[in-house]
Amino acid sequence: MSRGGGGRLALALALVLSTVALPCSAAALKVGFYKGKCGLVDVESVVASIVASRFSKDRSVVAALLRLQFHDCFVNGCDASILLDGSSSEKTAGPNSSVRGYDLIDRAKAAVEAICPGVVSCADIIVMATRDAVALAKGGRYDVQTGRLDGKISLAQNVNLPSPSMTVSQAASAFARKGLAVADMVVLLGGHTVGIAHCSLFQDRLYNFDGLGNPDPTMDPKLAAALRARCPQFATADNTVNLDQNSSSALVVDSSFYKQIVARRGILQIDQELALDRLSKSLVATLANATDFAARFGRAMVKLGALQSRLPGEIRSSCRAVNKRS
């Protein structure tokens, strides 16, 4: 081989190596990534204790974190881009409406930074904290992979979350673009077994769904009447109702959400459609009586957590801002 060829080869090799060395949000994930990375301290239990103390005061933290992980992972992968402040960052986009839990992530981040600064990513904190919250809400405990980097870009215009009035097949296409199958989507939407929705996001189903003054015919008329009382047509306040209408399990991560949608008691249009569309209804019927919902949900959350961006990443020192000079 000529010297020139060898030079080109060396250059190519250097390029490959530098690309590999360049920290990228698409890092190799594994269970227990932080083991031994923070002295003898178990990073996962530091996060878990912050979540447990919040949960003991406010069980709605479970819903807050589940939605936070979905919104983070679905846009640019799980890179904590949703946490970045800024006048046009992701959290300012319409579908953010009422995403919560930012303060809890700040607390967990402060706790791990105090012990080993610059080691634990905000993206991993979201995923670990959500796992802990699900377990506390009786949803079962699943192992999460860690080793993510935090992204440096967060733009409202990149927020491409499905809307609640999409059909199942439209929503399925949005999930498919992320590499998630219909079955993953159906199980992940089981996240709506906790939490609340604002009237403004399903009001159209209650009053004039067909343009002729009739409510959505797929909704149980008794539920529609109750919701009309809770969500007056010309109200100024935007009230909330539970996404899981089984009042004894509204704060529990379980499969009763599926029983509710089979009984035509879904709140969001997409939730109700899951029980009716031929793409999803047989899995919904299975899940309504499933004894292994927790295991299925855990596997789907791990899949959601594996979505990654290929953009450069870092370990942020504040979850709300990219590092200076990086």
Ligand code: HEM
């Ligand atoms: C097609 C996909 C999805 C759509 C269209 C959708 C839509 C919505 C909407 C409109 C709300 C109500 C927000 C509000 O009124 O403030 C909501 C709440 C929520 N979503 Fe979803 N969602 C989807 C998937 C998911 C997934 C995959 C998860 C988690 C695994 C999730 C977890 C939650 C939770 C926990 C809440 C309640 C939040 C709270 O109480 O603060 N959603 N979702």
Ligand SMILES: *[C@@H]1O[C@H](CO)[C@@H](O)[C@H](O)[C@H]1NC(C)=O
């Ligand atoms: C979420 O989006 C709404 C509507 O675009 C905006 O008014 C609100 O300030 C945003 N919330 C956050 C936390 O940025």
Ligand SMILES: *[C@@H]1O[C@H](CO)[C@@H](O)[C@H](O)[C@H]1NC(C)=O
């Ligand atoms: C309501 O929730 C309780 C407690 O989790 C459960 O035992 C019951 O089967 C649920 N019922 C329906 C109709 O969803």
Ligand SMILES: *[C@@H]1O[C@H](CO)[C@@H](O)[C@H](O)[C@H]1NC(C)=O
């Ligand atoms: C779940 O099982 C119960 C009891 O066997 C049955 O009555 C109900 O129809 C089942 N639900 C669904 C959605 O298959």
